[in-house]
Amino acid sequence: MRHFIGATCMSLTLMANAAAADPVVVLELYTSQGCSACPPADELLNELSSEDGVLAFSFHVDYWDYIGWTDTFGSRENGQRQKMYAKGFGERMVYTPQLVIQGQAAVVGHKAEKVNSVIGKLRQHQPEARITAVREGDLVRVTVSPVSKPVDASELYVVRFQPEATVKIGKGENAGREITYSNVVTDWHLAEFWSGDAPEEYDLPVMGDQPVAVLLQKRGQGPVIAAALAR
16 A cells, blocks of 8 residues: 655645546446346346446345255355445345445336436536556556545445356246346455545455456445446
């Protein structure tokens, strides 16, 4: 971790960030291969994943495995992440397909009109922070900085994902279907904390060849305030 110091440097950095920061909307679809209502949401996410300014991820859960098909990408950790959002939103239960948008709103994952409306509103907001991520071998060098003023204390999450996967489902509610998924999350974890007061740089270890994204969220898995793909 490196700290950037000096009032003049800080001022110039914030001015540059204010001019350069672009809104990136993060979509997290909580889905299951065993859920008959999920394929339309999976298709919608496939479409949204190709849009500029959108980072769209498929978080497969395992809590529907008992009905006949074990999701090949499902994990308990993904379900726990969804439950954490539900707690923050004041909801008492989770469901699929659920799309969490920017860590701020949750909608039924196949409701395209509602999803696009929320995305459009969020794109009008000036980002609070700027983040860049550069892949250097087994490290991702991440730089975060406030855009115009200090922000709330935040957390850095590293997300690994498979850009595309097609699965032929053998049992359960979707038996016999072949479904293509986009940006399937294979691993995510809390990597670092940021005070939000001044620019900082972090060297985060990563292994393997899968693409990497970094999400900056307010403490307690709150709203996403910045996100970037590692280039």
